Amino acid sequence: MTEIGTELAPIIREITQIQITAYAGAAGDFNPIHLDEKFAKTTQFGGTIAHGMMIAGLVSELIATSHKRTWPESGKLKLRFKAPVRPGDIVTAHAKVKQIRGTELTYSVGVRNHKDEDVIIGDATVAVVVE
Amino acid sequence: MPLDYVNLSIGDVVSCREFVLDLDTVSEYVAAVGDRSNVFEPESVSPMVPPMAIGALSLRGVLDDLGIPSGTLHAGQEMEFLDSVLVGETLKCRATIAQNSVRRGVRLVGVKMDVVRGARTIVMSAKSMIMVPA
Numbered sequence: 001m002t003e004i005g006t007e008l009a010p011i012i013r014e015i016t017q018i019q020i021t022a023y024a025g026a027a028g029d030f031n032p033i034h035l036d037e038k039f040a041k042t043t044q045f046g047g048t049i050a051h052g053m054m055i056a057g058l059v060s061e062l063i064a065t066s067h068k069r070t071w072p073e074s075g076k077l078k079l080r081f082k083a084p085v086r087p088g089d090i091v092t093a094h095a096k097v098k099q100i101r102g103t104e105l106t107y108s109v110g111v112r113n114h115k116d117e118d119v120i121i122g123d124a125t126v127a128v129v130v131e
Numbered sequence: 132m133p134l135d136y137v138n139l140s141i142g143d144v145v146s147c148r149e150f151v152l153d154l155d156t157v158s159e160y161v162a163a164v165g166d167r168s169n170v171f172e173p174e175s176v177s178p179m180v181p182p183m184a185i186g187a188l189s190l191r192g193v194l195d196d197l198g199i200p201s202g203t204l205h206a207g208q209e210m211e212f213l214d215s216v217l218v219g220e221t222l223k224c225r226a227t228i229a230q231n232s233v234r235r236g237v238r239l240v241g242v243k244m245d246v247v248r249g250a251r252t253i254v255m256s257a258k259s260m261i262m263v264p265a
Contacts, residue, residue, distance in 0.1 A: 013165065019164075022163040023163040023164060025159070052208065054187075061164070061166050067251070076209075
């Protein structure tokens, strides 16, 4: 039985530059802030950072793991990117039920880095299959 | 050629592309993000595309057409998944400007994307907020 406050098992991953580079190729996003250390050093971040969509993918993976087919068929995601994720960061994607309305569940979702800083915050809503 | 962001107005169509989510493209995406949700099962007869892959791979064409300048940042993302998509399907992504404003020296551009199967079935609707150096 899902209740308000129920948490999904978090996903914990280390983010590497190899992964960021692979994502750039897969997603066709070659912004130098993600790939070019020399360029990235001149920016406010002082080095390369991961693509926001790559990290957001962890939130989607987390919800999909629990809700299977209903996520691709009815999922809603609203995210704010609060802070950069750098190569070497260990991030944790988390989700906690914050609202149950009819057959819809809304999770408070997010991703934190190993310094316990929020890097992504937001909500995810998904329909629940009634057996 | 990069777009002139200053003159973009709400409703302007900035990208309209058709693309196929083939097995190689989706497999490359799943390997890159390390998705272990099992939504994507490449050995099945009709593998399903992970929903974020639809978003990221739709955004790919939009980024090309926007010609975003170096240093552009992704500030926020909204996505609504309306139907599952199978590997091999042809989709069309239409992107329009939803917001274009300058705040504290930073241009905030909202891009709305509708990803459609066939004539009118929207499979995903999304809005990306990007911060472009003003």
